[in-house]
Amino acid sequence: MALRMWASKSATFLKISSFSRPFATVVKDLKYADSHEWAKVEGSSATVGITDHAQDHLGDVVYVELPEVGTDVTQGNSFGAVESVKATSDINSPVSGKVVEVNEELNDSPALVNSSPYEKGWIIKVQLSNNDEVKSLMDSDSYSKFCDEEDAKH
Amino acid sequence: MRIPRKLEVWRMGTMNYLNALKLQEKLASDRKACKISDTLLSLQHPPTYTLGKRRTDHNLLVSEDELKTMGAELHYTQRGGDITYHGPSQAILYPIISLRDIGLGARNYVEKLELTMINLASTYGVQARPGRKCETGVWVGERKIGAIGVRISSGISSHGLAFNINPDLNYFKHIVPCGLADKEVTSLTREANAELPTEEVIEEQLIASFAQLLNYDNIEWKDNASAS
Numbered sequence: 567m568a569l570r571m572w573a574s575k576s577a578t579f580l581k582i583s584s585f586s587r588p589f590a591t592v593v594k595d596l597k598y599a600d601s602h603e604w605a606k607v608e609g610s611s612a613t614v615g616i617t618d619h620a621q622d623h624l625g626d627v628v629y630v631e632l633p634e635v636g637t638d639v640t641q642g643n644s645f646g647a648v649e650s651v652k653a654t655s656d657i658n659s660p661v662s663g664k665v666v667e668v669n670e671e672l673n674d675s676p677a678l679v680n681s682s683p684y685e686k687g688w689i690i691k692v693q694l695s696n697n698d699e700v701k702s703l704m705d706s707d708s709y710s711k712f713c714d715e716e717d718a719k720h
Numbered sequence: 721m722r723i724p725r726k727l728e729v730w731r732m733g734t735m736n737y738l739n740a741l742k743l744q745e746k747l748a749s750d751r752k753a754c755k756i757s758d759t760l761l762s763l764q765h766p767p768t769y770t771l772g773k774r775r776t777d778h779n780l781l782v783s784e785d786e787l788k789t790m791g792a793e794l795h796y797t798q799r800g801g802d803i804t805y806h807g808p809s810q811a812i813l814y815p816i817i818s819l820r821d822i823g824l825g826a827r828n829y830v831e832k833l834e835l836t837m838i839n840l841a842s843t844y845g846v847q848a849r850p851g852r853k854c855e856t857g858v859w860v861g862e863r864k865i866g867a868i869g870v871r872i873s874s875g876i877s878s879h880g881l882a883f884n885i886n887p888d889l890n891y892f893k894h895i896v897p898c899g900l901a902d903k904e905v906t907s908l909t910r911e912a913n914a915e916l917p918t919e920e921v922i923e924e925q926l927i928a929s930f931a932q933l934l935n936y937d938n939i940e941w942k943d944n945a946s947a948s
Contacts, residue, residue: 601820601875623825626853629774644873647773652801652856653826653870654773719823 598709599660732763758817767792801869802899820875863906
């Protein structure tokens with residue numbers, strides 16, 4: 567009983583929504599695309615990665631194809647790829663703008679995407695060209711619901 | 721009420737690798753635009769070596785010139801996976817399907833591709849198993865009988881699986897297959913004690929195995945369909 571209270575308090579402190587299903591955490595205050603990427607918007611720039619749901623469905627990531635700094639990205643379009651279980655999966659950008667930084671650590675440690683999808687496993691940082699676009703992304707509650715609906719399909 | 725799921729199967733016979741790649745790209749684009757339903761290409765390739773997105777050409781043990789002398793081609797692709805060989809008597813399935821529509825992630829999809837081959841093999845008394853970690857594919861003991869390499873773009877799959885019915889296994893000597901040294905390659909002919917039907921029948925059974933695992937309600941067959 568005490569453990570559950572502690573877990574729930576920790577979850578609130580860390581801004582993590584907890585579910586009856588113990589997997590697939592979703593972080594509040596991030597924005598989400600229906601192709602399972604997240605964006606952390608800070609002013610006119612955003613950090614982008616893939617969600618816990620995405621990494622769980624991919625399997626162990628062995629390779630991340632990163633774009634070059636300076637590349638333009640468009641909301642909904644592919645900017646890179648990850649490889650897992652002999653499958654390369656495109657990653658789509660949830661925002662439009664210019665890539666200003668890429669997570670070079672992923673070259674040596676691609677598994678960071680699995681172990682820390684919202685923190686150390688971030689993929690690119692983008693200088694936004696259109697802040698309004700962020701409005702079309704889902705908030706954490708809508709995204710959680712979306713994941714549940716998708717998982718119910720099979 | 722659940723909408724019936726239809727799979728359109730194109731049986732292409734022997735097809736050059738690049739032509740198959742172009743056809744897949746066209747079909748994937750059409751599928752993304754919802755112009756076509758889920759489609760599966762069933763074919764074989766002439767002797768061809770292919771590399772995946774990571775371009776692991778250190779696993780090619782001969783020069784490209786030597787490959788040409790053998791009459792084999794080499795292609796770099798965007799699929800996952802390491803280096804592999806395709807050739808006559810190896811059944812290839814390239815499903816161009818919307819994984820997003822059925823909420824299937826890469827891991828689950830690849831598991832179903834593995835099961836497709838495992839179930840087919842068991843029909844002939846061959847006990848195959850999925851690969852262990854970092855060994856994606858289908859194995860009989862420590863011998864590899866089926867390989868997988870997939871691309872998923874906008875939720876649509878391309879590339880797929882290659883199942884060894886009775887290919888000339890000597891071709892595998894020129895590569896470190898799938899980057900795994902000290903592992904043998906095998907075939908259904910080698911492993912099965914029972915007499916095998918024609919390759920056409922085995923390919924049909926492989927397709928049926930796939931269709932069943934991906935819950936398709938009906939299959940529409942198109943033979944020697946040409947790319948429009």
